[in-house]
Structures are given as structure tokens and as C-alpha cells.
Amino acid sequence: MTIFERVLFVSQADAEAMNPSIGMALISITDPGRPNAILQPGWTAVHRAAFDDIDPVAYPDDYGTMRAISDEQALGIARFVLATAPTCQTLVVHCRYGISRSAGIAKAIAQAFGLPFPVAYDEANEFVYMAICRALVQADREARL
Numbered sequence: 374m375t376i377f378e379r380v381l382f383v384s385q386a387d388a389e390a391m392n393p394s395i396g397m398a399l400i401s402i403t404d405p406g407r408p409n410a411i412l413q414p415g416w417t418a419v420h421r422a423a424f425d426d427i428d429p430v431a432y433p434d435d436y437g438t439m440r441a442i443s444d445e446q447a448l449g450i451a452r453f454v455l456a457t458a459p460t461c462q463t464l465v466v467h468c469r470y471g472i473s474r475s476a477g478i479a480k481a482i483a484q485a486f487g488l489p490f491p492v493a494y495d496e497a498n499e500f501v502y503m504a505i506c507r508a509l510v511q512a513d514r515e516a517r518l
Contacts, residue, residue: 377486380464382479384471385410391465393417398461400450402468402475405440410467417461420453422446426473428500442474442504451508454482455516477501485509 383391388399389410398418401410405423412419424446425439454464464482468474476497482505483490 376458377464377482377488378462380466380479380482380486380488380490382466382468382471382475385467385469387471388412388465388467393465396460396462398453398457398464400453400464400466400475400478402466402478404469407469418453418457420450422450424474426468426498428498430500442501444504444508447501447504447508448511450478450505451512452515454485454509455512458486472496473498474501478505481505481509 385403388401389412392413393399393415396417399412399416399420401412401419401421403409403421403423404425407423409421424442425436427436427439427441429436429441457464466475466478466482473496476494477499478501480490480497481502482488484506
């Protein structure tokens, strides 16, 4: 059984430039209202979601029309991760700049699968990270039923 060997977080531009090989899956995060990433063919699996880079817990200001990751989006990402883990060695996560949202998702996945994540990296969106951590636990419970 194959299982992720690594998880990477990159910018949208880097993800669009990638020429994926067999065994590479992608989580594509875009801003709401912006076009989807234009990806090269060859990804084993792709999951798309759109939410803004905000943390309404740490910074509870009025964000107007901005949307944080929802529980449903986090659960969709977690289900995708668990479904693709047996067939993919590399999971790539991208957001617009590859700094915060993608890092939050990658950090949660790395922790869940025992994969390396840059220890000193502190730019990951904590709200996204926690949402994905909770969703991975829930999705794992669902899969065991």
C-alpha cells in the first residue's frame, strides 16, 4: 500500500508550472471569485476549494465579504486526503502565494501522516491548520465505520 511520502506547499504560479508525474495529487486553494488554477495534465487527483486567507479566531475583525474555510470545506479536503493517500506518494497544496493557507493544510497533513514539515515555519494559517486537523480526525472516524 502506498502512502504519502511528502507533502509540499507552493504558490499557485508554481503549481500551474508543475509537470506532475504519476502518484502526485493536488489540493488547489483559490480566493473566492478568482479563476481556478490552470493546471498541467497528469495529476493523479485534484481537489479544489475557495476560501480567503483569514483567521477569524485570532483576528476577529469584520472581514466583510471575506470567507474563512468552512467545516464542510475542511472535511472535503480531509476526505480527499484519506482517499488519495493509498495511491499517491506526493501531495501538493497550493494557494495564491503558497505561504499561509497552503502551509496550514500541509502542516496538518504532515502531522497526521508523520511527514516532515519545516519546524521553524511560522506563517501557516492557524485557523486553517486547526480546521484541517479536526476534519482529518472526523474523516478518519467516518472511514472506519
